[in-house]
Amino acid sequence: MANNKDYYTTLGVPRTATQDEIKKAYRKLAHEHHPDKKSGDESKFKEVNEAYQVLSDPKKRSNYDNFGFAYNDGGFQSGFDFNQENLWDLFGGGFGRSGSGRSGRSGGIEDLFDMFSDAFGSRQTQYDDQAKGEDLYVEVNIGDKDLGATRIIEYEILDSCLECQGQGVARGYSIINCRTCGGSGQVRHMTRSGFGYFARVTICGTCHGKGRIPEKECSACRASGRVKTKKKIEIRIPDNLDRTYNVVVPHGGNIGKNGKEAGDLVIHLKVK
Secondary structure, three states: OOOOOOHHHHHOOOOOOOHHHHHHHHHHHHHHHOOOOOOOOHHHHHHHHHHHHHHOOHHHHHHHHHHHHHEEOOEEOEEEEEOHHHHHHHOOOOOOOOOOOOOOOOOOHHHHHHHHHHHHOOOOOOOOOOOOOOOEEEEEEEOHHHOOOEEEEEEEEEEEOOOOOOOOEOOOOOEEEOOOOOOOOEEEEEEEEOOEEEEEEEEOOOOOOOOEEEOOEOOOOOOOOEEEEEEEEEEEOOOOOOOEEEEEEOOOOOOOHHHOOOOOEEEEEEEO
């Protein structure tokens, strides 16, 4: 499904915003709409996180900037409504009407579609998991007696599954090509109407565009490669804290899928 949301508007930043400005806006809005707060808004919180996951990734942001509503989490949905005769005229007879042309192809509608696939790279395009795991935001209320002291913070995190080492596949089994898409990560649909042929490329629903799937899924993490667990961290609270203070722990957030690096942990200290 095409995405028609304006992520820049969601985060309240201009299209020229730097990565630091995007991260700053995200943290502010995530704090404001966090569902654990009385005034929080879970739907807004999810929208903010969705926007940040795209705009914080240079590759995804570039695709979003270039293709706008056609962007679909790193992939694209392509639709062509064409007539075989018109295509032959457009390319100056490069494809034979019934025999092979200069391309050496048969000239049929399948070959014409393959030509478009090659030209736009859709045959090579596979779903790219997020570059890193999600950032975590933890709010901690403290009193005056906590100032200048150390405190242990406990929080939940998505960590790498020990059963499958984060690969999502059961022990004794391997990762294989998806049988639905043949390992391409995409499925093409072709229909014919009175106006000609219509070809559409979509992300494979079986492997979600990855092209490869576990031969047998890990039962501990359900093939996600991540499991929820609790962690503790000891921090020292500044003795001159006025109202609020943020502690950022790099790579202290959720682990990325397929063993990719973790996001950051942001601990928001708030004086009662």
